[in-house]
Amino acid sequence: MKKAVIFDMDGVVVNTEPLSHIANKKFYDSLGINVTDDVYSTFIGNSDKNIIQKIVDRYGVETDKEVLLEQCLNYYCDEFDNDPNLELMPGVNDLIVDLHTNGMILLLASSSSKIKIERVFTRFGLYPYFSHIISGQDFEFSKPHPAIFMEAVEKSGFTADECIVIEDSTNGIKAATAAGVYCIGYKSEEDSLQDTSLANEVITDFKQLSFERISDIK
Structure with a gap:
């Protein structure tokens, strides 16, 4: 039982997946990187900090990972707080x-x-x-x-x-x-x-x- x-x-x-996708797209655009849907689908289920690590490794982003994580979460929270339809x-x-x-x-x-x-x-x-x-x-x-x-x-x-x-x-x-x-x-x-x-x-x-x-x- x-x-x-x-x-x-x-x-x-x-x-939250549509909301997250919008927030993450804005975040990726701010970094000047293009994350395709195929690559993005492999991120689903990963922790935010591990996604940041994958982005750094894959796209050679040089910004500090803690700073990147904070920026990513800020984009998410902004979308979340302003989405009345969630x-x-x-x-x-x-x-x-x-x-x-x-x-x-x-x-x-x-x-x-x-x-x-x-x-x-x-x-x-x-x-x-x-x-x-x-x-x-x-x-x-x-x-x-x-x-x-x-x-x-x-x-x-x-x-x-x-x-x-x-x-x-x-x-x-x-x-x-x-x-x-x-x-x-x-x-x-x-x-x-x-x-x-x-x-x-x-x-x-x-x-x-x-x-x-x-x-x-x-």
Whole structure:
């Protein structure tokens, strides 16, 4: 019986991917670099600091990495704060409430920086539902490295077999699999470049999940 659900955030809990793409495009333009969609898709699921490292390595940007990270986050926060249409992914709030009401332990394991997570959780009132919030900011390696999910399993108080992960990115699904956790891949139309084939199962609508459905996963 599954006892804990570990959620990714961007593209799973909240539809920040379009917003992030706009913010990142402005950031890349400010650096004078062209990041193609194919390259950008490989960044999805990575922590902000690891994305910055990849940009420095790939494009030879010479600005200090801490300065670059601050600039990147500033672009994101500006877009976030000025986007009145940002919403949770369809059906995910009902699922979160259903799981929490029935005693399922919920954790967040997101590659996003803490400032991004705080903005999302404050805006949508999510803090009461989650026992632990884990940011990729605190890890040397980001997804597909399994460290963040291994930490989430440990904090849940259960074994990996008693947990599931809900992920939308190729890197995230690889990380969950490497951590030995059952992974449900969420496939939305906007994430067509993300490969969910390694997930144990794939959903396209959160109405496909419920407390009863998840708790009975073997």
